[in-house]
Amino acid sequence: MRLTLPTAAVLAALVHGHAYGFEILDVTGLRPGTVYPVLRRMEEEGLVRSSWERASLARAEGRPPRRNYRLTAAGHRIADAAEKRFPTLSKMFVASGEAAIAKV
Amino acid sequence: MRVPEILIRCAAVLVPSLNREQWRAEWMAELEYARQRGLATGENPHRLRIQLAARALGSVSDALWLFWRHTALRRSGVVRDAARILWRKPGYSAAVAGTLALGVGSATAIVTVVDALLVRPIPFREPDELVMLSRSANSPRPPDPQALLEWRAQERVFSEVRAHAPTSLILTGAGDARTEPGRLVEPGFLEMLGIQPILGRSLTADDALPGNHRVVLLGNDLWATAFGRSPDVVGRTVELNGEPYTVIGVMPPTLRMLLPAVVRMVLPLPEDAVARPVWAMGRLQPDVSVEMAQARLDDVSRALSAERPREEGWGVTLMPLERLTGPEVRKGLLALGGGVFCLLLIACANAAGLLLLRGVERRRELELRLALGASRATLLAQVLVESMLLAFVGGVAGTLLARWLVQGLVYLLPSGTLTFSYSIVSIDGRILFLALALTTLTGLAFGMIPAYRASRTAVRGTGRTSTASREEVRLRAGIQVGQLALAVVLLSGAGLFIRSFQQILAVPLGHDADRVLRLDLVSLERLRGRDATVDFARVLDQRLTALPGVEVVSRSEPGVSFAVNYTIQTDDGGPRDSGADMLPFLRVDSAYFRTMGIRIAEGRAFASEDFLPDANTVVIDRDLANYLWPSTPAVGRSFRIRDGPWLRIVGVTEDVKLEGPRDPYGTYLLFYPANQEDLRDQIVLLRGDGDLTLLVSAIRSTVRDLDPDQPISSIQTVRQSLGDDLANPRLFLVVMVALAAAALALAIVGVYGLASFTVAQRRREIGIRVALGASSQGVASEVVRRGLCLALTGAFVGVIGSLALSRYVQAMLFGTSALDPAVLVLSAITLLASCAAALIRPARSAAMTDPGSVLRAD
Numbered sequence: 001m002r003l004t005l006p007t008a009a010v011l012a013a014l015v016h017g018h019a020y021g022f023e024i025l026d027v028t029g030l031r032p033g034t035v036y037p038v039l040r041r042m043e044e045e046g047l048v049r050s051s052w053e054r055a056s057l058a059r060a061e062g063r064p065p066r067r068n069y070r071l072t073a074a075g076h077r078i079a080d081a082a083e084k085r086f087p088t089l090s091k092m093f094v095a096s097g098e099a100a101i102a103k104v
Numbered sequence: 105m106r107v108p109e110i111l112i113r114c115a116a117v118l119v120p121s122l123n124r125e126q127w128r129a130e131w132m133a134e135l136e137y138a139r140q141r142g143l144a145t146g147e148n149p150h151r152l153r154i155q156l157a158a159r160a161l162g163s164v165s166d167a168l169w170l171f172w173r174h175t176a177l178r179r180s181g182v183v184r185d186a187a188r189i190l191w192r193k194p195g196y197s198a199a200v201a202g203t204l205a206l207g208v209g210s211a212t213a214i215v216t217v218v219d220a221l222l223v224r225p226i227p228f229r230e231p232d233e234l235v236m237l238s239r240s241a242n243s244p245r246p247p248d249p250q251a252l253l254e255w256r257a258q259e260r261v262f263s264e265v266r267a268h269a270p271t272s273l274i275l276t277g278a279g280d281a282r283t284e285p286g287r288l289v290e291p292g293f294l295e296m297l298g299i300q301p302i303l304g305r306s307l308t309a310d311d312a313l314p315g316n317h318r319v320v321l322l323g324n325d326l327w328a329t330a331f332g333r334s335p336d337v338v339g340r341t342v343e344l345n346g347e348p349y350t351v352i353g354v355m356p357p358t359l360r361m362l363l364p365a366v367v368r369m370v371l372p373l374p375e376d377a378v379a380r381p382v383w384a385m386g387r388l389q390p391d392v393s394v395e396m397a398q399a400r401l402d403d404v405s406r407a408l409s410a411e412r413p414r415e416e417g418w419g420v421t422l423m424p425l426e427r428l429t430g431p432e433v434r435k436g437l438l439a440l441g442g443g444v445f446c447l448l449l450i451a452c453a454n455a456a457g458l459l460l461l462r463g464v465e466r467r468r469e470l471e472l473r474l475a476l477g478a479s480r481a482t483l484l485a486q487v488l489v490e491s492m493l494l495a496f497v498g499g500v501a502g503t504l505l506a507r508w509l510v511q512g513l514v515y516l517l518p519s520g521t522l523t524f525s526y527s528i529v530s531i532d533g534r535i536l537f538l539a540l541a542l543t544t545l546t547g548l549a550f551g552m553i554p555a556y557r558a559s560r561t562a563v564r565g566t567g568r569t570s571t572a573s574r575e576e577v578r579l580r581a582g583i584q585v586g587q588l589a590l591a592v593v594l595l596s597g598a599g600l601f602i603r604s605f606q607q608i609l610a611v612p613l614g615h616d617a618d619r620v621l622r623l624d625l626v627s628l629e630r631l632r633g634r635d636a637t638v639d640f641a642r643v644l645d646q647r648l649t650a651l652p653g654v655e656v657v658s659r660s661e662p663g664v665s666f667a668v669n670y671t672i673q674t675d676d677g678g679p680r681d682s683g684a685d686m687l688p689f690l691r692v693d694s695a696y697f698r699t700m701g702i703r704i705a706e707g708r709a710f711a712s713e714d715f716l717p718d719a720n721t722v723v724i725d726r727d728l729a730n731y732l733w734p735s736t737p738a739v740g741r742s743f744r745i746r747d748g749p750w751l752r753i754v755g756v757t758e759d760v761k762l763e764g765p766r767d768p769y770g771t772y773l774l775f776y777p778a779n780q781e782d783l784r785d786q787i788v789l790l791r792g793d794g795d796l797t798l799l800v801s802a803i804r805s806t807v808r809d810l811d812p813d814q815p816i817s818s819i820q821t822v823r824q825s826l827g828d829d830l831a832n833p834r835l836f837l838v839v840m841v842a843l844a845a846a847a848l849a850l851a852i853v854g855v856y857g858l859a860s861f862t863v864a865q866r867r868r869e870i871g872i873r874v875a876l877g878a879s880s881q882g883v884a885s886e887v888v889r890r891g892l893c894l895a896l897t898g899a900f901v902g903v904i905g906s907l908a909l910s911r912y913v914q915a916m917l918f919g920t921s922a923l924d925p926a927v928l929v930l931s932a933i934t935l936l937a938s939c940a941a942a943l944i945r946p947a948r949s950a951a952m953t954d955p956g957s958v959l960r961a962d
Contacts, residue, residue, distance in 0.1 A: 022134045022159065032162020037169040053133075063140055064133040067126075 001045055001078065006030055008082035008089055010038045011071070014048065015079050016093040019068035027093070039069055047075035107153075108135050108160030115167035120174040127170070131163050182482070186490040193462075199853065200458050201498040204547065206846060207451025208502025208539045213509030214444040214839075215535045217437070228425075229298025230387070235394060235422040237265070237384040251418050252384055254408060261397045265386040266293040267373055273344040274626060274815060275330070283626045283815050284326060288373040288382075294321075294355075296387050304338035304353025311352075311372040320349045321370040327354045346631050386422075398422050436836045436916055442909075443597060443843045446590045447850075452543060453587040454850045455498075456550035459491065460580050461861045463554020470555060484555055491551030495544040502543070503536060513839070553579075584858055585898045588935060591844075591851040592902020593909065595931035598844035600917055601837045603927060607919035608833055614725075614760035616701030617823035620791050623648075623803060624662065624817035627785035634784075640811060641784040647806050648790060653799055655791045658695035659783035664688035664762060664773070674732055675742040675750070687745070690762065691778035697723070697757070699791045700822070707739035707755035714754065714777040723755040725773040764826045766918060789822070796821060836916065851898075851935065852942045859891045859946035870950055871958030880951035887947040888940065895939035899932040906931070 001007065009028040018027050024035050042048045048069045058065035071079060083090050112131045119127045135156055142152040190197040228234060237247050237255060247255070256265045268289040275284045291307045300306065301321060311319050320342065322331070331337045341348045355370060373382065388397050398421070405418035470483050554576065629637040641659070649657045665688070672687075696702075697709040705726060714721045729738035742750045757775075761767050792799050800819050807814055818825075863870070870883055910922035 020134065020137075021130065022138055025159075025162075031165070032159065033165025033169070036162070036166040037173075040170065040173075058133070061140070063136045064129065066133040066137055067130040 001041065001047065003078070003082055003085060005086060006034050007038050007042075008086045010035055010042070011075070011079040011082045012086075012089045012093060014069060014071050014075070015083075015090070019070060020066050021069075024069075042075065043069070046072055047078055048072060106156075108156045111157070111160040112163045115164045118164075118167040118171040120170060123170065123174075127167070131160070131166075135160060182486050182489050183493070186486055186493050190490060190493060196458065196462055197494060197497075199857075200455050200494045200547070201501060203451045203455045203458070203850060203853075204495060204498025204543045205501035205505055206850070207448045207455075208499055208536070208543050209505025209509055210843070210846065211444050211448040211539045212502065212506035212536045213513060214440055215539075216506070216510050217513045230390075231425055233263075233388045233390065234297070234425045235386050235388060235397070236425065237386055238421045238423050239419070247384055247420060249382070250414075251405075251420060252382070254404065254418065255384075255386075255401065255420060258401065258404060259389075261389060261392055261400050262386040263389050264292065264296055265384055266290045266296050267382040267384050268293055269373060269382040271371065272626070273369075273371075274346070274628075274631075276343045276346070283817065284368045286320075286323075286369040286371055287367045288371050290373045293373075293385070294370070296385070299356065301353035302356050303335065304351070306353065307370070307372050312375050314374060314376065317372050317374050318347060318349045319352045319372060320344065321353045321355055322351055323355050323368040323370070326368040394422055394424050439597070439913060439916060440836065440839050440843075442912070443594055443840060446594050447843055447847055448539065448542065450587050450590050450847050450850050452546040453583045453590075454854045455543065456546050457580055457583050457587070457854050458857055459547060459550040460554060460576060460583075461857055463487070463551065464576060464861070464865070467554060467557075484552065487551055487555035488548065491547045492544070494551075495540075495547040498543060498547075499540045502539070506536065580858060580861075581894055584854055584894050585901060587854050588851050588895055588898025588939070589901035589905055591847040592899050592931050592935050593905045594840070594844040594847040595934055596902070596906040596928050597909075597913060598837075598840040599927035599931050600913060600920060600922060600924060601833070601840045603924060604917040604920040605833050605837045608765045611761065611765035611919075612759075613762075613765060614702060614758050615762070615822070616791070617826060618821055619793075619796070620700055620789050620822045621796050621799060621803070621819060622822050622825050623788040623790065623807075623819050625785075625788070625807070626815040626817055628811075628814060629785050638781050638784045640814075641780065644807065644810055645780070645788065647810065648788065648803065651790075651799065651802050651806065653792050653794050653802075655793050656695050656699045657791075658693050658699040658789050659780060659786050660692040660696050660789060661690055661778075661783070662787045664690050671746060672732065673744050676733075687772055687774060688763075689774040689776060691776045691783065693778060693780055693783055696775070696789070699789045701791070702760055703758045704755045705758050706737060707753070709755055710775075710777045711754075715779045719777070720749045720751050721754045721777065722751045723757060723775040724753055725757045725771075726759050728772040728774060729753070729756045731772065833918070848935070848938055852938050855891060855895065855939045856942040856946065858894070859887060859943050860949070862890065863887060863946045863950045866950075867953060867958055870953045871955040874953055875955035880953075883953065884947040884951035887950045888943045891939060891943040891946075892936065895936050899935050902935070903928050903932055 006028075009030060010024055013024045013027050016027075018024050021032075021036060021039065024030075024039075025032060028035065039048065039050075043050055049072055050067050050069050052067055053065040055065050109132065112128060112135070116124055116128045138159065139152065139156060142155070143149070147155075237252070239247050239251075252265070252267065255262070266289065268287055271286045271288050272283045273286055289307065291309045291312050294300070294306050302324075304321070307319070307321065310316055322337065327333060327337060331340075337351050338353060340351050342351060343349070349371075388394065392400075401420050401422065405420060408418040470487075473483060474480065557576070627637070628640075632640075645657050645659070648654060692710070694710045694712065694715065697704060704723070706729075707723075710721070710723065713719060724732075724738065732738060732743060733741060738753050738756050740753065742752045744750045757773075759771070760773055762773065790799065790803070803819055804816065807816055874880065874883065906928055907923065914922040
């Protein structure tokens with residue numbers, strides 16, 4: 001997997017706990033045509049794992065369940081490498097007031 | 105269902121079926137969540153809808169990516185393969201791409217020009233409210249000053265009325281001395297149009313005061329050519345008519361086509377000039393339509409006529425600016441638009457035919473690859489990519505072609521056609537997109553049909569041969585017939601225009617337009633005074649007469665003037681209403697008829713006694729004579745126009761068409777005598793007895809020797825000066841012939857392609873027939889017969905189509921019937937002959953089929 005800036009941005013968003021497609025679009029400012037292919041490729045390569053929200057939770061809010069993406073252990077290793085290559089990306093999330101999520 | 109949901113459902117088609125449901129669920133859920141969150145945070149619902157639609161649009165790129173990733177496209181290098189395959193078939197690839205390019209290019213170019221002339225709004229502020237005030241309903245004529253004052257006062261109708269007038273001034277001190285056309289405008293005129301200078305300031309009321317008028321706004325062209333677009337031109341002094349003028353600003357390029365003449369500079373119209381007849385333009389009140397305004401002004405003019413009766417009346421006609429493109433040009437452009445649409449259809453049909461042909465040819469290859477394990481999707485994708493590549497190349501070439509064609513067409517258009525339109529016609533993106541979409545769709549659809557059929561046949565396991573199915577043959581034949589029919593329509597259109605043009609040229613003008621040179625000089629009377637001008641004219645005429653090769657020299661006004669809204673009273677009875685609202689007249693000197701070669705049918709030409717102050721004699725043309733005195737000779741009779749002096753007729757000329765073969769101002773003509781002094785600053789006519797072109801340089805040097813500072817506007821034959829009358833028919837003729845030639849060429853390619861294809865398809869059958877004893881002549885004649893059968897059907901349908909369209913074409917023809925049987929028959933014969941020629945090679949190829957080699961190959 002090539003570590004381009006959009007890939008690193010998506011990884012950083014996932015590291016900071018943004019698990020849904022539109023959320024990642026919002027926090028990275030990237031286009032859907034960029035973010036979704038990155039997520040799909042990462043899933044194919046085992047860097048992220050997707051799962052569906054609990055149906056009961058979504059039903060309670062009157063909407064269909066959403067798909068979320070979590071980094072796997074391999075994903076976290078790549079995310080570390082990405083953070084080293086693009087150190088300012090991570091700061092962007094902290095600076096914008098987003099809570100840093102502890103790595104699992 | 106909302107727009108975002110529709111977008112997602114459409115995009116989902118591209119997603120591989122295995123993941124489709126999940127993919128759709130993910131996008132739908134995200135959209136719904138975003139919608140709920142937006143509503144909960146109080147987002148504006150309208151803006152939220154737009155945001156969600158934009159987000160949903162992203163699903164298309166996501167789906168495309170998945171499609172690309174999960175079909176075999178990416179791994180198989182299908183684009184590279186497609187390019188390689190097309191490269192190996194250069195003739196086929198060039199034919200398809202060239203056909204598409206021709207279709208896209210010509211359609212885009214002509215529609216762009218038609219759009220710029222007829223459809224696109226005028227580049228002025230609120231152009232719908234702008235009207236030209238004219239004295240005559242038939243053609244723009246300047247209103248008279250007294251009436252103009254009345255109309256200005258109509259505040260319920262106009263928010264403002266501004267006067268303007270053409271002018272031309274001699275520019276010196278910026279390159280060679282030359283005359284430049286300009287426009288005198290009342291302050292506020294440019295603001296009324298919504299035009300602001302791009303440099304400097306506009307005209308103010310002070311500029312129109314006597315003594316302050318020596319300021320000039322340069323047109324964009326003049327600024328570019330004479331001043332190299334220098335930004336510090338404002339404040340500089342230029343010499344116009346020998347007087348210093350201060351440049352106060354530079355106009356934007358839109359001004360170039362401001363009025364029915366080229367405008368290279370704008371100057372203030374002096375306050376006192378409004379007392380002379382000047383043109384006027386008005387802006388209607390926002391809630392007043394042109395019809396309402398006209399009705400109110402008609403009421404006013406009736407009231408004025410009752411209160412203060414005048415001969416010339418108080419009437420005014422409002423002409424909306426967008427109607428100023430002449431009706432002839434409008435009709436012509438619409439016809440050309442139709443012609444281009446035909447050509448585009450022919451191009452699409454041709455491309456479709458070629459693609460079908462190629463598809464059937466490749467069927468065996470596709471079936472073999474399927475049998476060897478290639479997936480159906482891969483094969484279809486490959487054909488798709490090939491078609492798209494061809495469409496892309498054709499589209500790029502077509503766009504380039506369109507650019508050139510637009511420039512060419514604008515160049516060919518008669519001057520003044522682009523009045524009130526953009527000076528620079530640029531390609532309209534929407535039209536280009538439409539043409540590209542049409543041709544691309546054609547390419548895709550007809551490229552895919554054979555591939556799709558091949559893949560289905562192979563799946564069913566029944567396809568063993570590479571022959572076309574019956575439906576494909578029928579489809580191909582149907583396309584062919586349609587294409588040939590359209591070609592006949594264009595051919596007959598071109599034929600009618602040729603006939604019409606011949607008719608125009610065949611009209612006897614009644615004068616020797618080719619034997620007379622016309623010298624237009626710029627009048628310097630304002631600079632030099634009357635006496636000097638009279639002297640100059642007298643000496644010039646003497647010297648020109650003395651030139652070898654010059655028979656006779658005379659002077660006249662440059663073009664006819666008109667008596668408007670006139671009545672004629674004859675010496676034998678009451679007044680006559682002429683039926684036409686303008687009576688053209690021309691003031692000429694004694695040598696005029698001899699110079700122009702106008703034959704006097706009755707009576708005599710002007711003699712010296714006619715030039716005495718109270719002679720009141722005239723020469724009229726035969727049409728007017730026949731109208732006034734249908735049964736008795738007109739010579740010696742008298743008539744008068746309105747309350748003017750009685751005019752005695754001394755001569756009647758043969759029918760004369762001074763303004764061109766189509767007599768744009770009606771058929772009557774009246775000649776007044778004018779002595780040389782009165783015609784001192786008018787045009788000079790020279791009748792020569794040899795090659796007139798040799799005289800031109802001698803005339804130039806004669807003028808230069810006499811006065812080196814005298815600018816010459818033009819020296820041309822009278823025939824050349826009639827050019828404008830023939831410009832429109834000539835343009836339509838050229839374009840229609842070009843369209844018809846392109847259509848015929850495409851039709852021939854189509855016929856040739858189909859026949860070659862059919863022969864290739866039937867090679868085995870032909871081989872067997874030859875082996876069984878069929879003569880090669882018989883085989884060849886069958887190929888020709890089949891081809892001609894289609895051509896005949898096409899020609900028949902085309903003739904019917906031409907007949908159906910005839911009433912739309914009739915208005916543009918001169919002395920020719922749109923149902924002219926000779927033209928229709930000739931078009932059909934041309935097509936059939938071309939088709940027969942195109943069939944020769946395929947027929948020969950069929951005749952030379954060697955049964956042995958065919959059967960061995962099988």
